[in-house]
Amino acid sequence: MDDQERDIIDNIGGLVSEERDLRNRSTEDMGLTEDEKSRLRTVEVRLEQCWDLLRRRRALSEFGEDPSAATVRPADQGRGLLGLNGRHQGDASTDAKAESPRRPSSVRSPE
Secondary structure (H helix, E strand, O other), X not given: OOHHHHHHHHHHHHHHHHHHHHHHHHOXXXXXXXXXXXXXXXXXXXXXXXXXXXXXXXXXXXXXXXXXXXXXOOHHHOOXXXXXXXXXXXXXXXXXXXXXXXOOOOOOOOO
């Protein structure tokens, strides 16, 4: 692990800690202020960028290329795990709307 990778991991650790603090405060009675909500969205995007950078650096290194060639991608070019509303894709709250209703296997369709 080189110094740049160590810095990225340290940055991820700090962002995770900040995200945890903000999420804990969001569940308290008063919730988050608009500034704190904005900061939480920023932290989520920054985390996504850091993880993306770390994955790409490790992939370059694995295939004998220079990991320092990897750069931070703009937020809109990451892996796209954050949707437009700031929720992670795959959340039950967003997926439930997208799924079509399913008939239970015990119910037969009329013949």
